Structures are given as C-alpha cells and as structure tokens.
Amino acid sequence: EDQVTQSPEALRLQEGESSSLNCSYTVSGLRGLFWYRQDPGKGPEFLFTLYSAGEEKEKERLKATLTKKESFLHITAPKPEDSATYLCAVPTNVNFGNEKLTFGTGTRLTIIP
C-alpha cells in the first residue's frame, strides 16, 4: 500500500530562521510528487511537482528537492506570511488509468515575527 509520511508534524521558526520539511514515501513506481500549501479554512494551493530523483524546483523562499525515498521542502529566511500547513502527495494508479493522490498529514509551519 502506498504511504506518505511527513515530519515534523508542527514547526515553529523565528522570522528569517531557515529550515526543512520532510516527506518520505513508499510507492510502487513513483510517478511524481506534489507539494501543496494550505491556509486555515481554505483548499490546498499547488506549489510544485517533482518527477525524478535529483530534481529541484524553487518558488520565492521555497525549494523542493526529491530523492528516491523522500522529498524536502526547504524554506529560506521565512516570513510570517509563509505560515501554513504544507502537504505532500503522490499519485497512485487505481484502475484502468484512473489516478488518485495519497496525501501525508502535513506539517503545520508557524513563523514568529
């Protein structure tokens, strides 16, 4: 069974203090890994897709990387507006080409001014 595990569950950082969030996965044949940002009471917002080990993508203060077993979301010099829950997910084929996403439980990031 495909599994996605995120750590830590919650992370509090001072403004400007860089850190990383982890997403480890167990899937049969990785066909991509997605990162989303979710603000309280809102739907997840797409950030990145990574397809192969060694791939990196950046957006403002966020950089996502991928290895064969895990992905990291690095946040550099964060600001209070980066506070959110960050979710990762992997696609799984269910049948006849149908696809679903298996999500981790997320990391709740709080940036303290």
Add this chain to the structure above:
Amino acid sequence: DGGITQSPKYLFRKEGQNVTLSCEQNLNHDAMYWYRQDPGQGLRLIYYSQIVNDFQKGDIAEGYSVSREKKESFPLTVTSAQKNPTAFYLCASRGGNFNEQFFGPGTRLTVL
C-alpha cells in the same frame, strides 16, 4: 477567471438528513475528485470521476453518493448513513501543465 467553486462554505445538518455539496469547475478538466479532511489526518478520497457519467468509489465512500451528469459539475451527497459526517470537504479537478489537482475552497459540514 478559471477555477473551482464549492458551495455552501458552511453547512449545518441535523442527524438523519441528507445534504448535497456543490462543486463546479470551468477549467475544462475531465477528472474530478471529492476528499474529506479531518484534524490530524491527511486528505482521504471519497469518490472520483474520470469522465462524464462515470465515477468510482474512493477509500471512504460509505455513506456518500455522487453524480456526474455534466463535465463542469460533480455534486456530493452526504447521506444519513454516514455515521460521522462532520468534516471539511474538498473538491478537486485534475489537469494543468504538471497534471496536478486544483482544489476548491472547501465546505465545512457540521452535524448538529
């Protein structure tokens, strides 16, 4: 302005009632999904539809029903058979440059 809309934003239901949550998209995506989100748990798939007039059960379909009569619309009915329906419900459609899923703003359902 393309996107996914869900209504209502908040919904209150008495025990024993069926309620229907609306999901509409104008992204011209074929695939649509319904997820449930509970505190401390990841998003769990309720139903999905790859094409009009076809849909499949997800991981937690019991107590829910859907229809897909139009490409743009994928309503979810929470029936009285769902034992613990209080949750945040999210609708998504799949497409885009990376085949990613786009999410609506969600509906928070509370059973009184």
